Amino acid sequence: MKSKNKKKVVDGSRDLISGLPDAMLCHILSFLPTKEAASTTALAKRWRPLLAFVPNLDFDDSIFPHPRESESVMAFVDNVLALQENATLKRFHLKCKDVVDGYRVLDWLPKVLKRDVLDIDLHIPSPCGFCSKSSFYPPLPSEIFVSKTLVRLKIQFKNGVSINVEGDVSLPNLKTLHLDSFKIDTRMFNKLLSGCHVLEELVLVKLMWDESVEPGTCFVTVSIPTLKRLLFSRFQYFDEDEDSVEATDFNESVSFSFHNSNLVYLKYSDTIAGRYQQVSFDSLVEAKLKLRKTSGQTEKDKVNVTKLLMGICNVKILYLSYFTLKVLGCCSETMPIFENLIQLTIKTALDVGWESLPPVLNNCPNLQTLVFDGLHHKYTVKCGDEEGCVCEGQDDFGVEEDINTCLSSSPVKVIKIFNFGEICYVEEDIDDQIKQVIQFLETMPNLEQVIVYYNTPNDEDVMELCKQLQELPKVGSAKCEVQIISDIPNLSCTISMRKATPFLVSQP
Known part of the structure; x- marks a missing residue:
């Protein structure tokens, strides 16, 4: 009997999977x-x-x-x-x-x-390769917005879709909403979010405000108690490599209100709104800001940016794009205190100065890790001023200025520098980046580790950095170690600063 059953299996007359x-x-x-x-x-x-x-x-x-x-x-x-x-x-x-x-x-x-x-997850490319105001598809079917079963909805039509529902919106079980390349007016926007009572993740990418609404201030509210993740960027999306952005007057008439007490992650990419009614993210852990000014905003920026920063001041991990550094320059005197901030990442660019960094660092009393994505830097009239920048400034006679107090009083223990040695323009010099690393080592008294991830085709640049660090006569913290990390194993190394003389700096 056993041999007979075995023969049937070998012959393929039966198989276990088909029997399920x-x-x-x-x-x-x-x-x-x-x-x-x-x-x-x-x-x-x-x-x-x-x-x-x-x-x-x-x-x-x-x-x-x-x-x-x-x-x-x-x-x-x-x-x-x-x-x-x-x-x-x-x-x-x-x-x-x-x-x-x-x-x-x-x-x-x-x-x-x-x-x-x-x-539901749809990813549909555009025949044109990009979305324009005239290329939008008709509105999404109204059945989507009254579904009692949907838990996850992701719509990505690269050619753009419109959202316009005549009746009420009711999505009682929706936890994830991801809309990419879409047009909506502020009235419909508020109605859409008001119908999502248990939403946990909201991703709104390349949003275009429908300008067909009546003129005047338009109020937009994002207030969902269950929301934990929010990603927001308008269609006039600015790339980090662009020097300008199309800004519409319509954005200046939008008044935002953010009240999400349980939000833990925020990525906000936009020009500064005409007004922020309320900004409250009490439980925020991580935030990424990519902000731009509009051409028509001046004094209003100071109030609006300050109010936005006040709403995220509980954040623990913060990322600032280099255009955001420009925006922050308007509120240096009204910068809030980031009491809980332990990690700050700065994206740098050659055409953006660091004037806004001192007030930021001065208001981060518990900052532990400072990350630089590149060490690009624009020299401005404030470079060399004690509180004007964090670079190694010199006066008109080539004499080094006093140590910047935002560095000498900094609690930072770890500095990470990515893309060290990256040269974007002819006028950039690797020596400037080496001097900047030395400035941190000489000035910051609590440093324990500096990690340099270098991105340079010239091995000599790395060797020069190692040489200057090993010969450094004074440091802010003798217990600091510099770790140079490379894809080339024999160029990775660790340099101890214990041989250098601790340079005592006065505390404020």
Whole structure:
């Protein structure tokens, strides 16, 4: 009997997988891309009807044999949806690298929503490669905004979609909302968020305010007690490499109100709003600010930026883009105290000075780690002033100025420098970056570690840094070590500052 059963298995007359219940087989298939799950119908008659009951649909045109034939992708989705009819659906994902018919995609949404879908994720590229005001698709189907089952909704139409719902918005179970490249007016924006009562993650990328609303101040409120993560950037998105940004007068008429007591992560990229009614992030752990001024704002910036900073002053980890450094210059005298801040990251650029760094550092009494993404620096009239910059300044006669007190009184224990040696323009010099590292070592009394991640094709630059550090006659902290990290193992090293003489600095 035993040998007979073994022969049947070898002959392929039966297999253990095909003997599993339909529900378990469908569960197994739900972990595969839908194209691969459909290919199992060729295995045997037993597998042919199973695709109709697979609860997770993942369509990715990169696995099609001819991805450029977008019509075959669209036809395949049509066939699968028709095959499944009204079967229960948990997940509907569609990721396309090639251009597809966005209007057909919008037609699919009401069909999948009728099936009590929990998770919708759409990534549709733009035929033009970018989004313009005239290229938006029609509004998203209103069925999306009254779903009782949706838990996760991610819509990324690179050509842009509009959001306009006549009735109420009710998404009682939605926890994640991610909208990329969309147009909405402020009234609809408030209505949308008011219908998301349990939202935990809100990602609004390349938002374009619909300017068809009536003129006057428009009030925008983001106040969701359950919200933990918020990422916000308008469509007039500024790249870190751009020197200017299109700023509309409409943004200056928007009055923002942020009140999210449980938010732990914030990424905010925008020009400064015309007014901040309220900014309150009591539980904030990490924040990334990419701020720009609009052309028409001057004195108002001081009040608005200060109010924004006051709302995030409980943050523990803070990232500032180099354009944000420009913006912070308008509120040096009204800078709030960041009592809980332990890590600060500064993105630097050759055309941006460091005048705003002293007031920031002076108001971080518990800062432990200071991170520089590059050591690029624009020399301004304030360089060399005791409280004007943190660079190694010199007066008109080439004599070093007094030690900057924001460094000499700093509690910072660790400095990390990424992309050390990176040269963006001809006028940059590696010697300036080496002098800056020495300035930190000579001035800061609590340093325990300086980590330099260098990005330079010239080994001589690293060797010169090592040489000058080893010959350094005085330091602010003799217990400090400098660690140079390179992809080239023999150029990585650790230098102890114990041989240098501690340079005592006066505490304020």
